[in-house]
Amino acid sequence: MQSSITPAAAVCQKRKYVSEDMTIGFIGAGKMAQAMTKGFVTSGIIKGKNITLSDVSASNANPRMLQFVKEFGVTTTQDNKEVVNKSQVVVISVKPNVVNKVLKEVKEHVSKDKIVVSIAAGVPLSTFEQNLPPGSRVVRVMPNITVTVQAAASVVAPGTSVQLHDSELVRELFQSIGICEIGSEYLLDAVTGLSGSGPAYGFIAIESLADGGVNMGLPRDLALKLAAQTLLGAAKMVLESGKHPGQLKDDVCSPGGTTIAAVQSLEKSGFRSCLIGAVEAATLKAQELGSKNK
Structure with a gap:
């Protein structure tokens, strides 16, 4: 693809x-x-x-x-x-x-x-x-x-x-x-919730990953660069490989390795649910704005 x-x-x-x-x-x-x-x-x-x-x-x-x-x-x-x-x-x-x-x-x-x-x-x-x-x-x-x-x-x-x-x-x-x-047009409220507001979610993810790196001893500037480039690379792999993101995630998770341990932590924290909820909240707000501006 x-x-x-x-x-x-x-x-x-x-x-x-x-x-x-x-x-x-x-x-x-x-x-x-x-x-x-x-x-x-x-x-x-x-x-x-x-x-x-x-x-x-x-x-x-x-x-x-x-x-x-x-x-x-x-x-x-x-x-x-x-x-x-x-x-x-x-x-x-x-x-x-x-x-x-x-x-x-x-x-x-x-x-x-x-x-x-x-x-x-x-x-x-x-x-x-x-x-x-x-x-x-x-x-x-x-x-x-x-x-x-x-x-x-x-x-x-x-x-x-x-x-x-x-x-x-x-x-x-x-x-x-x-x-x-x-x-x-009926798709646009959901588009607003996903990609329209989505850069903010990405910025928070980058900032949070960088904070994690700093917490583990990395210098701030290096942590930020690594976090931003990591998300950029992950997005590029999804767009260019043709693979489902779940498959790409599985490819990175070695048995008993560091990544699967991190994924388990994300699942316990409700990471997926938080992102789904963010898209839903932004979509509902877009619908509210639409009803006010008809």
């Missing part, structure tokens, strides 16, 4: 739907918008000069934003309507509670030749379709913060009026910054 990770450079070389001069706009210039911008520009799939970000609540003189603009060559504005007018693909990357306000503001500027992409957690496609002109091409995506290092895990859910190639175009964009699959 080949890896399901498509290298960013390979995506750019075999691009089919994303043109070299495509323009993208972000309404909302927070961490996710900046991370996605960095990923798109770094991968080479979108030029910085073709990206516009708006943040109506922030000053364009913000030192961090100025540095971001200088580094990636993007344009910023405080006018959401300007973003829509200049962009072929418009990414809604604001907090869920302000989505309706933003949609009302830009509604008259959303034409049928534009693709609207929402990364607002918990806000259903119906909210966009009801608050934008009839026939608007809306796609909902659940990425995660690892877009920053072009290792995101994303799922695309198409709306009722998207054209045949719209979902593929959006998937191609997100494949430039990680892996991306197309699925039905």
Whole structure:
């Protein structure tokens, strides 16, 4: 089985739907918008000069934003309507509670030749379709913060009026910054619980493994590097080997050895149950947000 990770450079070389001069706009210039911008520009799939970000609540003189603009060559504005007018693909990357306000503001500027992409957690496609002109091409995506290092895990859910190639175009964009699959919207709450919130679980695991190493005498910097690389390697083996993670775990556990002793300790502590519970809690929270934002 080949890896399901498509290298960013390979995506750019075999691009089919994303043109070299495509323009993208972000309404909302927070961490996710900046991370996605960095990923798109770094991968080479979108030029910085073709990206516009708006943040109506922030000053364009913000030192961090100025540095971001200088580094990636993007344009910023405080006018959401300007973003829509200049962009072929418009990414809604604001907090869920302000989505309706933003949609009302830009509604008259959303034409049928534009693709609207929402990364607002918990806000259903119906909210966009009801608050934008009839026939608007809306796609909902659940990425995660690892877009920053072009290792995101994303799922695309198409709306009722998207054209045949719209979902593929959006998937191609997100494949430039990680892996991306197309699925039905009902899956997205669970996607949020697993991969959307999942990096936090991984960070806690790395920190905890490093603490264990320090407890056993390792220097902190070495323990952190070993912990992070170990999880990175384990993930790569799952994606590239085609083996079930349970089989890979068994391959490491020698009879009477150190690893099986550690696995026994994890089982006693309810390690599996804790992770399952974390995904469930995040999924239920996403469902709650969705019910509030319908």
